[in-house]
Amino acid sequence: MSNSYHRVKMCAFRQPRNCTLTLIPDVQRLVQGSHNIEEIEYYWLEWRRSTGLATRQQFVAFMDLYKKTAQLNGFVHAEDYWFRNLELSCHQATTLLNELMTSLRPLFLQFHAHVRSSLRKMHGERLVPRGRPYPQHLAEVFLGNAFRRPRANWFVDLPSPEMDLANITDALHRRGLSTTQRVFWNVAEYYRGLGLPQLESSFWSHAKPVTTSNEDQCWHKAWRFYAMSGTNFSFCPLNDEERFFDMFEAQCDLHYFRAATAQPTLLREEPFPNFSNALGKCFSLAASSPRYLRKLGLLQGKQWWGLPSRLNRLYMQGLRIIFLLPVFYVLDRYRVEVLSGHIEADDNEAFWRLTQMYTGATAPHRRNNEQFDVPAKLLMEVDDQYTSQLLSTVLQFQLYIHFGSMTGQYLEGSADRPLDLCDLSDHQEIGPGLLHAMSLGSSLHYKEVLQQLLGTGELSMKGLLTYFQPLQDWLTLQNRQHGVEVGWN
Known part of the structure; x- marks a missing residue:
């Protein structure tokens, strides 16, 4: 498929x-x-x-084979096998997911209402009626533009349209970080400042460039060799904002792979898929702080950490992050419902009921069971568990608020030290605990790893909600002042 x-x-x-x-x-x-x-x-x-309709029979056959695979692996209930990488039962995993989605709901409803209002201004009330889910095809274009480095004036209701969005790509070249090699060593210095081991000076000579003409497939990547302790690195020759922040994620993987070599080969995996990704995205998020970017010479002037610019930045980040979480939830919820026997594998109407309920989106025309749209939303991989991506995003912000509090860069309730401005650079006290957690690999359940790293074994939405709290306050006020309806029938 x-x-x-x-x-x-x-x-x-x-x-x-x-x-x-x-x-x-x-x-x-x-x-x-x-x-x-x-x-x-x-x-x-x-x-x-x-895609969806063309692979209908393949999807049905795959889900049937998945149930048989679960039974052959000793699982009485196939839905428990779905969450095996978390070492949680289906009941435990769905309870956790439902708690997280309930915590996210107030923020998501306000953001959804604001985006729907923007879509209505762009396309009219006939296409985007009041109090109804917004059309998915129009929303996908709107949300997709948040990933394309647009100018501020593309978004009709940006919090502060008079303030442009920071152009990090231009700033990189102005600052002299005009090659991938220079960016690599600047990021390596960032991690050394956190107390992680310094990379050997000869490391770059073994790095290989990625060869692809497709910009969307050109990213930095760390590689490990399971039978040996060595690691390698491939880099994207493009030098722009996306690749700059991706370098923080890739080098975090590099440190993770090296630390995990302390474990036997079979225990060098992550506690759950995308766990290392959460660590990398945490430090990528910290590196995007205007305070760090100013320290690096990529931003000039204090206006970038004033509330107007902060709201613009949070708005763009929110479009990329907050709207994906309900989609991830629906993609796994649907397949778990199939595995548990509650719905048929090709029940298209059930898929749209979940989609409308949790994402607030609807098809441009009514979709029934003569069509089949599930595979078209599975982002190319039908057996990916999107729960791990959802949990990784939650963990990213949970790590950020933890490290921010540890270093004193974040103070709850402080206007001078909000979480979205938190700069973690040069705080070596982060390194020892982080390196220890990395070295555990998958030798412990992820809750035990979190307990040692964060002081709690439970995942929490608090970090994400704290980070976006200024945006949620602004959205709530704007929706109330302009009579924008919140929620949908």
């Missing part, structure tokens, strides 16, 4: 004989720059026809 997704081609909207378009980057670029509602809707429907 994954291979068919990668190979699928779509026909062009105005050139039906040109059937050479791939979803990424061809169709993605077309719809991101389009103001033609018919064109956007065409590609939304065409993708689902080419």
